[in-house]
Amino acid sequence: MARNEEKAQSMLYRFREAQAAELGLVRKRERRPALASSVNTIGECERWRRDLLGEIARKVSKIQDVSLSDYQVRDLNDDINRLMREKYHWERRIRELGGADYSRAGPRMILTEGKEVPGTRGYRYFGRAKDLPGVRELFEQEAPQPESRSRGEIYKNIDADYYGYRDEEDGALLEYEREHEKDLVEHAEQMPDIAEPEEGEEEREPMDIDALNAEIGTVPNQKQVEEYLVNRRRQQLLDKYVSEDLKQSEQETKALAGMQ
Known part of the structure; x- marks a missing residue:
């Protein structure tokens, strides 16, 4: 009996759904x-x-x-x-x-x-x-472990090509090197010449490595090199400005003494 009621309700539902679709009340599912x-x-x-x-x-x-x-x-x-x-x-x-x-x-x-x-x-x-x-x-299940190989088995398949001994026989590599060399030459030709230092401009003095080694006694590290450069620059400034002050004071003393 319950089965017949379910069938009747299902048929009634389908009838009402079709009727609503005909009236445009419900959009039919595509x-x-x-x-x-x-x-x-x-x-x-x-x-x-x-x-x-x-x-x-x-x-x-x-x-x-x-x-x-x-x-x-x-x-x-x-x-x-x-x-x-x-x-x-x-x-x-x-x-x-x-x-x-x-x-x-x-x-x-x-x-x-x-x-x-x-x-x-x-x-x-x-x-x-x-x-x-x-x-x-x-x-x-655990993932399979990769098979371990001995050092001899690894080196067995390594030949001269691995170390690049026959690269000169590779046509594609030679062509690439020629093109790269051509680009470098063209780039170098387009670069401006190295400018000479202008008049009055101080030229940077090269570092005296021998004097630095003699002063320190061992191969200098980065910190020692920096200290050496700072001390040398300080001494140059002192020699430049202090000597001029001494000359000026000496001239003033001579002028006062009437020795000129």
């Missing part, structure tokens, strides 16, 4: 095109991509339900992966039409929800599917 290549506008592609994202989000949320059986979880996980592949086709079609590139700038939240087993070619497990019997063991 089916998503099976092939993304059959759509030629970016706006429509974006619309079906958003539709897919909403469906994927609902199924990812549903697969967390603890009341689902293992068979239902597997079916839901297969549906999510199928929808993910379909979403990729729509995103590729959007890129072909000149739209956004979602492979670089798209949301990654759905991908982070799923976990991929190495060697499954992009198949991901979402929600409770990661705890299914047989799947949990795949994630618990």
Whole structure:
């Protein structure tokens, strides 16, 4: 009896839905095109991509339900992966039409929800599917350790090419070197000549390394070199200005003494 009532209510619902669609009160739901290549506008592609994202989000949320059986979880996980592949086709079609590139700038939240087993070619497990019997063991397996090789095995495949002894036989490398040398020569020809120091401009004296070593006694470090340069510059200033002051005072003394 209850079954007949459910059937009657279902038929009444479908009748009212069809009647509302005829009157224009409810927009009839369109089916998503099976092939993304059959759509030629970016706006429509974006619309079906958003539709897919909403469906994927609902199924990812549903697969967390603890009341689902293992068979239902597997079916839901297969549906999510199928929808993910379909979403990729729509995103590729959007890129072909000149739209956004979602492979670089798209949301990654759905991908982070799923976990991929190495060697499954992009198949991901979402929600409770990661705890299914047989799947949990795949994630618990440790990654294989790289095979260690002895030093002799490593050097066995190393020849003269590794050390660059036969680079002169590489035509592409020689051509690159010729082009690079030509560019350097042209750049050097365009560089201005080194300017001579103008009259009155002080020439920088070279550092007397021997005198510095004799003064310090050992090879100087950076701090010692800086101290030596500061002291030498101070002495030069003293010799320059103090000697002039002495000459001037001496001339004044001679003038007062009437010796001129």
